[in-house]
Amino acid sequence: MVNISESLDSLIEELSSLPQIGRKTARRLAMFIIKQPKEKVEKLSKSLIDVKEKIKFCRICCNITEDDICKICSSQKRNRNLICVVEDPQDVYAIEKTNEFKGLYHVLHGRISPLDGIGPEDIKIRELLGRFDENKFNRIEELILALNPTVEGETTILYLQKLLKPLDIKISRIARGLPVGSDLEFADEVTLAKAIEGRISL
Amino acid sequence: MFLKNIYLNNFRNYSDQHIEFSGKLNYIYGSNGTGKTNILESISFITFGKSFVNSPEIDCLRFGEGEFNVSGNFESSLGNEFSVSLNYNSAVRKKLFYLNKERVPGFTSAVFGKFPIVFMTPHSLEITYGNPSERRRFFDITLSQISRIYLDYLRNINRLLKLKNILLKSYSSGGKITGFEFNNLLESYNDKLAEMASEITVRRNVFVKDFLPYLEKNFRYLISSNDTPFMEYQTCLNGKAEGIGISYEKENLFSEYRRKLEEFKNEEIARATCIIGTHRDDYIFKLKKQNENNKPFLLKNFCSQGEHKTYLVGLKLAEYEYIKDRSGVEPILLLDDILSELDSDRVEKIISHLNEFGQVFITSTESGYLGRLKQKVDGRDIxxxxxxxxxVIIR
Structure with a gap:
């Protein structure tokens, strides 16, 4: 194949290193960028730099924010005795969209997975423990562990549970089960079995 | 359920091949190395998700090509049609599956078990002769095809064992993890492992009890004596000694596994590998001979080659019947080159069984068996x- 342009190849290379982007999509995106007016491309590249320079982790919950302390942690309307622990910032957005949870969050930025070289010290567990310092923060009464129901997520839950046991606080995990509004007969067997296992007495 | 046709593109030695199959018996012959097994292998890809001889996808790629496609059309007993396609691309090393032309996110949840298969290859003899892993694989394939939940536990426990192994190895090689963190994480893995292992053990134990009558029936059909087969499920909990029974209640199994994991904790750390778990299970095959005070013989140590082969055929026929009963679907039977492995007596027994099977695929190096097949099966069905x-040339 004839090498058309080194700068184009480099852009395709960079784009295809992004998650969910394969080589074909990267090529298509690169072609789109070439066709754009210069101002638009400048704006795109500036926003890439901006986001990298301005976004940092909240000092309390480790969620991404432009301030020292994120909007949720600094809000006076939130229940400061309740913390929901999630794997990634996207999970915060997902739960916020429900408008039902009024506590604070803690973002771990991953889960323990020796397969990917991620140990307990590589995710924000130390920061989570720091939040139990009652001289600095409100007393935490309950922790909700909302990690993904994968092998890694579940074992990270067990790890946190052992770690937090001496603190003697209420710890819960979110339920697994059927999507609301769906029919039993269309649920896959594994989800249905988990839902039966996690049944609630009436 | 049967496979109406298949299309192979750059799969093994086939660049562009379409084949229409019979809903009953398909007899494929040719000299060694012509690609008979490859056809059965392609069928295993679209029913089972991978190669039935366990070869990696990259090996199935036609020399010099970048991707292969396999697609097949199935017809259910009610006349409904399904199409399953697989595309493998070597550049991204990815398998994409399509059900009725629509891309499915996971083969396991969308297709696996829908079109069950039972296969017998020369390698199948290892089930009775070989390592415990051969027996686990055989029964795992049987059980997975009728229970998605079992398959889910199996995949998760394999992932967990992998995680735990890496944790043990990185700790023994002086990784960055502290002693406290290591201990806490190992305990977490052991808790989860005990939970999953007991779920799997419960199911394997029930399975062995359910499966035994099928084995007895099919074995007795193959022999003239009154010998009866017998099989036992062995875990790291009940050990090798005979007669040590354990309670197979889930709660009891959990605490037993948890206790065993604690007992072997130091040894697991020292050897940096998982010792306790269902990955060490075995199924013990025995034969109760008529004239020998009814004392069961261990198949592995005390039985003749002929008895091994009879046992294997019995196991496979039992597997067929078991899957058929449990899933309500007639499995597709793939018999790869077994006519050369088994003696004419056993072949005769299988052949006379053929009318009871659904769709069957047989490969052989010779056309010699055809005459005998035609005596048993209506020529229009072959x-x-x-x-x-x-x-591929139609005869």
């Missing part, structure tokens, strides 16, 4: 294929 120069 399709014969000869393979020459990587082309």
């Amino acid at each position: 399709s014969v294929f000869k393979i020459e120069n990587s082309k």
